[in-house]
Amino acid sequence: MSSAPPVSFFDRPNSYIGRTVPRPNVKKLLQGRGTYVDDITLPRMLHVVFVRSPHAHAKIVSIDRAAAQEMPGVIAVVTGPELAKVITPWVGVLTHMKGLKSAPQHAIAIDRACWQGEAVAAVVAETRAEAEDAAEMVVVEWEELPAVVDMEAALDAGTPVIHPDLGDNLAFRRELVTGDVDGAFAAADHVFEEIFHTGRHTGVCLEPRAVLADYQPAEGKLVAYQATQAPHMIQNLLAKHLNLTESDVRVVCKDVGGSFGIKVHIYPDEMATAALSVLLKRPVKFIADRLESFVTDIHARDHRIKGRIAVKNDGEILAFEIDDRTGIGPYSVYPRTSAVEANQVVNLVGGPYKHKAYRAATEVVFQNKNVTCQYRAVGHPIACAVTEGLVDLAARKLGIDPAEIRRRNLIPDDAYPYTGLAGLPYESLSHHASLEKLLKLMDYDGLRTEQAELRKRGIYRGIGLASFIEVTNPSAAFYGVGGARISSQDGCTIRLDPTGTIICATGVTEQGQGTEAMIAQIAATAVGVTMERVRVITGDTDATPYGGGTWASRGAGIGGEAALQAGKALRQNILTVAAAMLQAAPESLDIRNGTVVDTDTGVERLPLEEIGRVVYFRPDALPKGLQPEFVVTRHYVQKDYPFVFTNGIQGSYLEVDTETGFVTLLKHWCVEDCGTIINPQLVDEQIRGGVVQGLGGALYEQCIYDDRGQLVNGSMIDYLVPMAGEMPDIVVGHVVSPTASSELGAKGAGEAGTAGAPGAVMNAINDALQPLNVSLAAQPFTPESILMALGRVSAKVG
Amino acid sequence: MKAPPFGYVKARELGQVFDLLEQHGDEAKILAGGQSLIPSLNLRLSRPTLLIDINAIADLQGIRETADTVVVGALTTHVALEKSPIISRHVQLLAAAMPHIAHPAIRNRGTIGGSLAFADPAAELPACATALDATFILRNRDQERRVKASEFFHGLFETDLKPGEILAAIEFPKATTSHRFAFSELARRHGDYAMIGLAAASPQLGMLRLAYFGVADRPVSAERAATHLIRDGAAGVEAACASLADDLESSGDLNAGPQTKLHLAAVLLRRALPALLPSA
Ligand SMILES: Cc1cc2nc3c(=O)[nH]c(=O)nc-3n(C[C@H](O)[C@H](O)[C@H](O)COP(=O)(O)OP(=O)(O)OC[C@H]3O[C@@H](n4cnc5c(N)ncnc54)[C@H](O)[C@@H]3O)c2cc1C
Secondary structure, eight states: OOOSOOSSGGGSTTOOTTOOOOOTTHHHHHTTOOOOGGGOOOTTOEEEEEEEOSSSSEEEEEEEOHHHHTSTTEEEEEEHHHHTTTSOOBOOOOTTSTTOOOOOBOSSOSSEEOSTTOEEEEEEESSHHHHHHHHTTOEEEEEEOOOOOOGGGTTSTTSOOSSGGGSSSEEEEEEEEESOHHHHHHHOSEEEEEEEEEOOEEOOOSSOOEEEEEEETTTTEEEEEEOOSOHHHHHHHHHHHHTOOGGGEEEEOOOOOOOTTGGGSOOHHHHHHHHHHHHHTSOEEEEOOHHHHHHHSOEEOOEEEEEEEEEOTTOOEEEEEEEEEEEOOSSOOTTTOSSHHHHHHHHHTTTTBOOSEEEEEEEEEOOSSOOBOOOTTTTHHHHHHHHHHHHHHHHHHHTOOHHHHHHHHBOOTTOOSEEOTTSOEEOOOOHHHHHHHHHHHHTHHHHHHHHHHHHHTTOEEEEEEEEEEEEESOOTTTTGGGTOOOOSOEEEEEEEOTTSOEEEEESSOOSSSSHHHHHHHHHHHHHTOOGGGEEEEOSBTTTSOSOOOSOTTOIIIIIHHHHHHHHHHHHHHHHHHHHHHHTSOGGGEEEETTEEEETTTOOEEEEHHHHHHHHHHOGGGSOTTOOOOOEEEEEEOOOSSSSEEEEEEEEEEEEEOTTTOOEEEEEEEEEEEOBSOSOHHHHHHHHHHHHHHHHIIIIIOOOOBOTTSOBSOOSTTTSOOOOGGGOOEEEEEEOOOOOTTSSSOBOOOTTHHHHHHHHHHHHHHHHHHGGGTOOOOBSSOOHHHHHHHTTSSOOOOO | OOOOOOEEEEOSSHHHHHHHHHHHGGGEEEESSOTTHHHHHHTTSOOOSEEEEOTTOGGGOOEEEOSSEEEEETTOBHHHHHHOHHHHHHOHHHHHHGGGSSOHHHHTTOBHHHHHHHTOTTOHHHHHHHHTTOEEEEEOSSOEEEEEHHHHEEETTEESOOTTOEEEEEEEEOOOTTOEEEEEEEOSSTTSOOSEEEEEEESSTTOOEEEEESSSSSOEEOHHHHHHHHHHGGGGHHHHHHHHHHHHOOOOOSSOOHHHHHHHHHHHHHHHHHHHOSOO
């Protein structure tokens, strides 16, 4: 029994901070007893299936629905102009993205389809199967229009303009110049250049996008059971575009089966489903099937980047320069816009290094393919691959070891606070500590020895490193200042029930990553109860504090801090009552494991259920002037920085079979710094899952379009998601630099894995192939692309 | 992704199957493991009005040995082949191929008859049957017909099966002591249909069948290449690889163009040589 004050709040007895504890909701999910949208059935519920454009760009001449309307079970076949009477179109722009433009987008296309997969009619029937049968009977007469497919040609004079009202196919352009770029390139001993491509790919969620919209005409209320990351954002936009009062719209997310950024946007078919419920006055369910998911779930990362690096002979980096182009489909996605990814690329290239000059330009162009928008680690994997590809290129050319060139150029760990060249402040990063930890975990020198040995035997192994910075805990700078009603603040309402149970309602949401476990750990710690006593409520606009939801690695950093402050406040309130009951000073008491104890001795004084009993059922026993407040709400918004940056580094070890072009991933490492770690296992699994998604982009995943704008691999047979058999062991290490912007000190960890993995793999492949004087820069690195680079196969025919 | 409406009959014996095939003609489809047929219904690529489920028919089950052959009933599942001691002793090439076919859940249901009748050119079993010179036993109401593997595959999803006929069993020659074989495939993810694969068997010195899959519209026997190897042994490998272009007439797919496939075909052949040739 020590009377010394605890080192920090998290070192107090009964702390769950930094402990791996089982997730309260995991048993239910593993037993298949989760409640996903498709598990919900309402009386008089209908199903909608959309008739989608088979063409990349085509005028709708006519829609003949006579036969479809006669099909069994069909209630309605609805076209765009009809639905437009109940739902208004939207434009995906934000005011702080200067110059960003887009065209009005309708829930169902009005007179023209702008990508293969765009919905042009809705068929509503008693069952999904009946709706599918009838959808086949809808006859659309099309007039094909020329499709803009190649993003490189999108701005050329001869290329048709997709939205004539906009004047051209340029959605957004940003240029950034910091420092004396020309001087740096002139002063350089060497300038190295490469053209990088990151393959267009998508997030594949176990649960597809889904909504069940239930409009109740008697009250004018709409309940949307929706698979979304941001319920309050959806509430706002449903109300706005359906002309309902915001408080009459309730968005409920029960269990959500993965999201990765896919479920944080406004999708026309989901909005159409809500509009159909208003129109038909019945509950309408839409569950995207896998095939339509591939052509409607947002895609991402379709970039071509010309990169240059200016270096001295000793490897000192003087400047980076990039020229980026990305194709985003025919519309900027609402409301977060499709310019954010390119904007992030500009913000992040060169981020870990201490050079003083940087020039970047990006052009975001329209094309007739599915839309792109924010997918896990938005822009980071692109920026990281470009930066780290250029750094390794310089290292190879100069004969400097990749670890050494990083040592010479990473921002020193004692240089903080530091402002990056895109003007964004870094609070405190740990690049060097992370690098050294990674090298040790990898046994870098040992791997280099092994690599050299095997090379003598014709075995080509490669080691790749990739340092990165990551945007987490965003302030209002991300969306709010641009006019989007997406909350950067989040709240937690916490209460003590008579049985001593703690109920927490939070604005951040759970999609399977463990948000509820994290909130429960913080609440249990803050109040002083065991985890079993905590229940967490998420994903209900009627029941939780107004908040932003989960995206941009903000769940723990923002939602967690609100839970901490709410829990601490409730603890104080409980102790005030306990002190009155025990006639003790509140300062002398603490709550541990659900019992009020003497702080100094730990002697148990009063269990919470006894306090609960008295407060709720025998308040007459309490002093007259004492009004217990056992429900407390606290909010938190991060205002110190635009974003709280984190950092990390990844390492890849792999083997390239130079005869087949196959890459075997042997092992992968990630050291990251997410500040305070609440649940080590959850953080590690976030990193691993993120790494796997990054590896997917590097080696497997690509949405392949033909020159008529047709997605040719839009099924799980042909679109290759990474699978367990090919995945390496992933070793995760941490450096901990808590953020001082909150008491909790947590930064985000959800995107770090995805950010660095593709760059590390690219560098490892190029390291392996270095003796053959071959390097690649176009993701995904496929066996065929590697064989072509090696000159074993010439051109792709057929 | 819901199948269009269809009828379903669980057939109890072969006679009933033939009756139904006769009544419904093209409109009826045999349902074995359903691992290819059901996805094609859900994708609405195929819309039979009747599915004739043959899973309960005892005549189509089981793995039997005769003196020189192993006869495998069409309904034998992939997992049964994988675990069969008869197969691993006498038809080792098949045993070697099994782990490459899809994933355990699919192997639990998919059948050899379904795989061969479906005739996916990238599938393992049609190539193994070709390499082993297996005999296909086809039945209709009146008779049984025996067709060699080399005659059975006509093209993409096309076989020698005639209306009213089903694949009843497949007969594989038992491996002799001089039997040599090699199986390898390249797939970007384990369990995927192969980018390219090679099932090769040499029942005795002087005989060699090199059956490639994932290169053309059906399993292709590289006869010129085999001739070079039979004649010159390992010394014939360059000539054998050079003749693959004529043998295979490879076509490309999403993962690899024809040139890449041809290149990989040669890589697989070189790698298979030590197993196939006593001297290599
Ligand atoms: C995800 C996935 C991955 C796969 N990967 C592979 C792979 O890597 N390699 C591979 O070879 N296969 C693969 N398959 C296919 C699998 O092996 C199938 O099981 C097999 O091809 C078909 O067998 P089945 O018994 O399921 O046939 P079914 O799907 O029931 O039938 C297939 C076709 O054959 C016909 N048919 C079936 N039995 C008979 C019969 N006795 N006589 C006449 N016609 C008949 C049916 O009418 C139908 O047209 C994969 C399948 C899936 C779903």
